[in-house]
Amino acid sequence: MSYLALLLFVVSLGVWIYALFDVVGSDAARVRLLPKAAWTVVVLLLPKIGAILWFVLGRPRRDPSDAPSGPPPPFPEYDHPHRARAASPEEDEEFLRRCRERAEAQRRRAREAQGENGREDGQEDRGAEEDPRAT
Numbered sequence: 001m002s003y004l005a006l007l008l009f010v011v012s013l014g015v016w017i018y019a020l021f022d023v024v025g026s027d028a029a030r031v032r033l034l035p036k037a038a039w040t041v042v043v044l045l046l047p048k049i050g051a052i053l054w055f056v057l058g059r060p061r062r063d064p065s066d067a068p069s070g071p072p073p074p075f076p077e078y079d080h081p082h083r084a085r086a087a088s089p090e091e092d093e094e095f096l097r098r099c100r101e102r103a104e105a106q107r108r109r110a111r112e113a114q115g116e117n118g119r120e121d122g123q124e125d126r127g128a129e130e131d132p133r134a135t
Contacts, residue, residue: 019051030060
């Protein structure tokens, strides 16, 4: 029986705290029936009843235009208004071509740097068919 009382206390405390944060975080122009400050006092002074009254009478109604339409996008981090997008497939191909060229240039510089490091250590360039780890 004491577990049930503890559970009810924790649930009512959670609802009260949620209601209090909901009152404070809601838009003052959209709050119904009483001003926002009055709802804060009601929820603070009458924890259980005030929270229930807030949810039933004072909480702003959800605007259907604010609700998301359809399923969420698979990659929401890419859906922001200032994201750069290719205007045409040709621009996209040009971008990919430049990426490949940069990657090849980086690989070439890495091979050259690796070759210079090998010669500095007293090793000579080995052919591609000989594995340096085999010796």
